[in-house]
Amino acid sequence: MIPLRITELNVDGFRNLRGVKLAPSPGGNVLLGDNGHGKTSVLEAIDYAASLRSFRGATRTQLIGHEAKAAEILMRVAGPVPAREYRLRLARTSREITLDGKRPEHALEYFSGAACVVFHPGDLDLVRGPPELRRRLLDRILVRAVDGYGEALKSYGKALRARNALLRERQPNAKAIQAFDFPLARYGSALVRARTVLAHDLVPAARRALDEVALSPDAIELKYQPRAAGDQVAFTAALAENLPRDLARRLTSLGPHGDDLAITWSGLPARVVASQGQTRALALALRLAELHVLEARTRSVPILLLDDVSSELDRERTARLFKLVGALGAQVFVTTTDPAIAALLPGAKRFTVADGAVTADGG
Ligand SMILES: Nc1ncnc2c1ncn2[C@@H]1O[C@H](COP(=O)(O)OP(=O)(O)OP(=O)(O)O)[C@@H](O)[C@H]1O
Numbered sequence: 047m048i049p050l051r052i053t054e055l056n057v058d059g060f061r062n063l064r065g066v067k068l069a070p071s072p073g074g075n076v077l078l079g080d081n082g083h084g085k086t087s088v089l090e091a092i093d094y095a096a097s098l099r100s101f102r103g104a105t106r107t108q109l110i111g112h113e114a115k116a117a118e119i120l121m122r123v124a125g126p127v128p129a130r131e132y133r134l135r136l137a138r139t140s141r142e143i144t145l146d147g148k149r150p151e152h153a154l155e156y157f158s159g160a161a162c163v164v165f166h167p168g169d170l171d172l173v174r175g176p177p178e179l180r181r182r183l184l185d186r187i188l189v190r191a192v193d194g195y196g197e198a199l200k201s202y203g204k205a206l207r208a209r210n211a212l213l214r215e216r217q218p219n220a221k222a223i224q225a226f227d228f229p230l231a232r233y234g235s236a237l238v239r240a241r242t243v244l245a246h247d248l249v250p251a252a253r254r255a256l257d258e259v260a261l262s263p264d265a266i267e268l269k270y271q272p273r274a275a276g277d278q279v280a281f282t283a284a285l286a287e288n289l290p291r292d293l294a295r296r297l298t299s300l301g302p303h304g305d306d307l308a309i310t311w312s313g314l315p316a317r318v319v320a321s322q323g324q325t326r327a328l329a330l331a332l333r334l335a336e337l338h339v340l341e342a343r344t345r346s347v348p349i350l351l352l353d354d355v356s357s358e359l360d361r362e363r364t365a366r367l368f369k370l371v372g373a374l375g376a377q378v379f380v381t382t383t384d385p386a387i388a389a390l391l392p393g394a395k396r397f398t399v400a401d402g403a404v405t406a407d408g409g
């Protein structure tokens with residue numbers, strides 16, 4: 047399996063980063079620096095170029111440097127396919143993206159070519175937080191692994207927004223609203239089907255990952271819980287049946303935009319039974335499961351971004367994780383304030399992050 051790797055990364059005007067030019071190692075990379083100097087922002091820039099969204103949930107405007115006109119990212123990625131060049135320019139009123147100099151046309155081509163997996167402190171909410179974060183996990187994988195998924199997700203969102211806007215009108219017109227039932231059912235049922243299959247495939251991957259992070263693998267169960275069926279005809283019928291309720295609530299109530307991925311731990315909802323430490327390990331296992339599934343489905347090893355792992359995991363789990371990453375052959379970027387963490391990744395290239403600038407140690 048051929049790992050994806052970033053060979054060049056330039057970032058300017060993204061958060062506090064200015065004039066960053068990195069030539070990362072194909073293996074381990076450690077970004078060391080004090081609090082608030084820009085370490086997470088480097089990972090966020092990489093993941094933004096790869097996913098077109100911020101893993102910290104920031105809006106485009108929040109990502110642009112306070113004193114910058116625009117945020118610019120250039121990222122070259124090599125791997126199983128010929129090297130690709132991602133270029134992004136985020137301004138306050140516009141966003142320009144090119145892949146190899148052209149506007150990207152296919153979501154799968156864009157997202158699979160720079161597949162990366164992030165593990166960051168906010169991931170505790172994967173287990174304990176709202177369903178939206180778990181849906182986002184599924185969607186992250188599916189846009190990279192299933193042809194047409196990114197397009198279906200976009201079309202579904204567009205139809206949903208249009209239908210909801212009609213539902214909020216002062217005198218809603220049922221006929222106009224129902225005109226959106228066809229695209230909603232078509233794309234919505236496709237999203238439900240893909241997510242259901244993925245949830246099923248994530249179970250063995252999560253068990254393997256739990257074993258890797260030294261938790262009991264059999265305790266976990268994952269199940270996608272759709273509120274409308276993955277069958278287009280049944281989906282359409284459910285929309286029609288729910289119209290009176292939708293009119294009363296002024297919202298489309300059924301569909302994959304509100305679904306959840308249930309995480310069960312020893313037979314009970316993980317959010318209520320898992321201890322703090324188990325929750326951390328579970329969140330990490332879900333991210334490693336994301337990596338394993340992407341590896342199997344895209345036939346390449348994703349890039350791994352580990353934000354502040356040492357604050358999330360104890361030393362032994364951190365060492366275990368680094369060993370595992372080494373065995374997978376993945377390119378990895380680790381941020382930390384603790385120089386001792388760098389020692390756990392032998393052979394890694396070290397960078398110092400200070401006041402929005404990044405310099406390679408010893409060079
Ligand atoms: N749009 C922006 N423009 C300029 N600076 C910003 C912007 N958004 C955030 N910052 C600042 O950028 C700095 C770097 O933040 P970042 O989260 O990357 O730090 P960090 O090195 O990961 O810190 P920690 O070790 O505490 O996690 C912070 O001081 C933050 O306040």
Ligand SMILES: [Mg+2]
Pocket residue numbers: 085086087353354381
């Ligand atoms: Mg940080």
